[in-house]
Amino acid sequence: MNLTQFAQHRKNCFEINNGFLIWQITPVNSYGPCCLDGLESVIVVHVLVITGCLEIKYRESTYILKENEFGHFIHGTHIRISTTSENINAYVMVMAESYNKVIFKRTPPLPFSLVARALKQPVSRLSPAFFSALLFRLQCIMNIAADINHIFRNEMIKSAIMMYFMDMADLYIRYGGEDKDNLTGRKVEIFMAFMKLLDRHGLQHHSVGFYASELCISHQYLNRIVKWQTGKTAYDWICNSLIGEIVRMLEHTNDSMQQIANKLNFSDQATLSKFFKHHTGCLLYTSPSPRDRQKS
Numbered sequence: 001m002n003l004t005q006f007a008q009h010r011k012n013c014f015e016i017n018n019g020f021l022i023w024q025i026t027p028v029n030s031y032g033p034c035c036l037d038g039l040e041s042v043i044v045v046h047v048l049v050i051t052g053c054l055e056i057k058y059r060e061s062t063y064i065l066k067e068n069e070f071g072h073f074i075h076g077t078h079i080r081i082s083t084t085s086e087n088i089n090a091y092v093m094v095m096a097e098s099y100n101k102v103i104f105k106r107t108p109p110l111p112f113s114l115v116a117r118a119l120k121q122p123v124s125r126l127s128p129a130f131f132s133a134l135l136f137r138l139q140c141i142m143n144i145a146a147d148i149n150h151i152f153r154n155e156m157i158k159s160a161i162m163m164y165f166m167d168m169a170d171l172y173i174r175y176g177g178e179d180k181d182n183l184t185g186r187k188v189e190i191f192m193a194f195m196k197l198l199d200r201h202g203l204q205h206h207s208v209g210f211y212a213s214e215l216c217i218s219h220q221y222l223n224r225i226v227k228w229q230t231g232k233t234a235y236d237w238i239c240n241s242l243i244g245e246i247v248r249m250l251e252h253t254n255d256s257m258q259q260i261a262n263k264l265n266f267s268d269q270a271t272l273s274k275f276f277k278h279h280t281g282c283l284l285y286t287s288p289s290p291r292d293r294q295k296s
Helices: 003-008 097-104 112-120 128-146 153-175 185-201 208-215 219-230 234-252 257-263 269-280 290-295
Strands: 013-016 020-025 042-051 054-058 061-065 069-074 079-084 089-096 123-125
Touching (some): 013 128, 020 128, 042 054, 069 112, 069 128, 128 153, 185 208, 185 219, 234 257, 257 269
Antiparallel strands (some): 020 089, 054 061
């Protein structure tokens, strides 16, 4: 499902060039469980809860966002809004990597330490000033997006998004302790390069050594950089990526266990099952494919 298809089935939900989406969830259009699974190249999902609460599942973890709380989910191609309260009022903003590059080109929209903090702790409670600023910017983006006949709609959206991120960066740098968590430029480059490599090769290459070799550093050094910034090692990130893809394929395809093992570069289905059980504590199960059911 792409962003255009996602928006077509929801009220108060608008997308731009299949690369940007903004959605206001209210009691009349919450639609129950909502899965962003399968959206390609989504780099960021922001969720701001005004009233009520909602539950989000992201990277094998579950988060409850309540009033005045903000969710900053990076590389969020497997996000599920599981439940919402009856009085929910929240904004969801989704941006694909391709759209992010169009707006910001080579200039990163946020301080790196803010991104690193979001990887460690995606959900945070905002101060009144921070909350009001982000809410105002999201409302501006929504108003522009809703005016689908405006001649300059696309350009105005880009400007509004830029102001949204500049406000976020300004408030974080002034009040969020940017200097405390800052890394050297080289470490920033290594971490960001690892995340890009993981998105590109994570389903086929399962060893830290591969990524360290691509980055021309030792796997110990790569693990230290990644763990310092996210609380997880590089191998943890690789495993989380694989687990998420295994679950997605089991839920949304008719592939057999052996087919999944082949696609994810496991030697056989026994190795796949052992990997999954080791990291989740659960046994793998896949329903018979349509072809298998016909044979039986």
